Amino acid sequence: MALAVRWLLAAILSALLSLLLARRLARLADAPMETPAGRAARRFRANRGAVLALHLLVALVVVTVLAPALAPHPPAAQPDIVALKSLPPSLAHPFGTDQYSRDVLSRVLYGARVSLAVAVLSVLVAITLGVAYGGVAGLAGGRVDAVLMRLNDALLSVPRVLLLIAVLAALGRIDIEALVLLVGVTGWFGVSRIVRAEVRSVGATEFVTAARALGIGRRRLLVRHVLPNALSPVIVAATLAVGNVIVLEAGLSYLGIGVQPPQASWGNILQEGAAHIQALWWMSLFPGLAIVATVMAVNLVGDGLRDALDPKQVDGR
């Protein structure tokens, strides 16, 4: 069967990518010359859970990217709404079908694209805004910093989910791009605090003073000396935020105000299944598992990165 071959190829591709990634990490870690990246790679590799989670994420990304080739059916197809509706998992429908006879596996696969894209893109938006805002506040210092950060405190005190619910409810149906923007725009308040604190603390280090004493200009100082040394907590925060936004998107879609059916996302598949959870348990179980597995993997990788990038951590070698 062609589909089985495609899955096999996807598995091989994923294994290959995993292998390449592992080799790259190993090469970094075992490089004869000690570099900051090498040290981080070594620490990351020492964390088994994080490495496993990373491989899981690689597989997930492969499956997500290849979803159109791997899904047995189009996600919205209703082949036979009478004969094929509400079937439990079987060989023909590994995740079962829903009450409209749609294949749940196909919907979960396509849903992954939406859920992951929303998560990654909105976090990118949030990080960009947060780095810009926090960077300006941290560099400017003094009154500008004080005003920006108090404003930031005010924004942080707004409950994000409630704000999103209110805005989304007011806007009604919105497309994915708008959702990404909204989630991103409400997601940078924590990031900007981290960036601002990092920029302040790196800015106060002696090597920044030393660089200034050698006549390095402002922009170069920021780009070459401050930001590279302030980046690791931002990377960690971004990774963990991806996990958060997956859950947030699922929650919003569950409430019916996120990704709108018939477009599938993990959240709205779960929601459609929730009404029939006693009879059609598979409709909720599989997207739920996908969410749990993904978020856990993302968080494990985030934790691994945090330990790997922490300059205060001492490692054995």
Added chain:
Amino acid sequence: MTSPLLSVRDLRTTFRTGAGVARAVDGVSFDVGRGETLGIVGESGCGKSVTGLSILRLIQPPGRIETGSRVELDGRDLLALDEESMRKIRGNRVAMIFQEPMTALNPVFTVGEQIAEVVRVHERAGRREAWARAVAMLETVGIPAPAQRASEYPHQLSGGMRQRVMIAMALVLEPALVIADEPTTALDVTIQAQILELLADLQRRLGSSIVMITHDLGVIAETASRVVVMYAGEVVEEATVASLFAEAHHPYTEGLLRAMPRVGQARERLATIPGTVPPPTAWPSGCRFHDRCPYAWERCVAEHPPLYRIGGGHVSRCHLAEEPARRASPHEPWAVARGVGA
């Protein structure tokens, strides 16, 4: 006498803090001649590092250099320059060496990149040329296998090596003036001697002037020709090194010298100066040292002493210059009488 390379006049640097205005540097004046090494010595908190940073205008808010201060390099007032002209002077005409070679190098770039960056920023040199200069400079400061070391990161080098890298960064453009802020404090004694020797050697070759900021009179004795003693944000004594070590005039300098261990001396407890430097937000009235001084009398509380000329270029901010007889009868410093331990 030719005009000095650096002339600092009435330098005042203050910091606005929660506890009030800290007058960290309070009216400091001195000159540095061409090719000369001037030592600035004093305890922690006396304002010597802030003086060094002020010369390069590296004071950040809430600190500021008060108007009326003058820092002239070759007759040009650095405090009147715009930020861009000042940036061109830093690292190029005036460079600074910092105390902590551990923290004064950027951990994420190789040492070669960091030295080359200085060349590229100031001389618009190409990547390859700047790198070659960096490697050559590493060799000059006595780093073995410089081509290989250049592509290593700071944490791969020992403390002494890192300090050599700092020196290479500071001297790569052959600045006329080098401000060395405790350049050997963080190093082992044997390495210390090597670094001081290296600095002296480079100075001879390049003809640079050095301002050597330290709390260690031994370093002063080895490197400087003239010395400025600072206490509580002020210059309290200035003299040639020979004159200072032969006969310290100010009681504070006297205390510093007595607190210095000497080879060949019987093993006894080293003398200490009782008390600590007062907080810069509230300098004492009159002479700022009166509380810790074994000669202090009423006049010292009431009247702030000017810099008295002792002769031979030796100046001292102590009323003893006018009433030398009082030196014969020291007493317990008032700080001790009040129960402040040494």
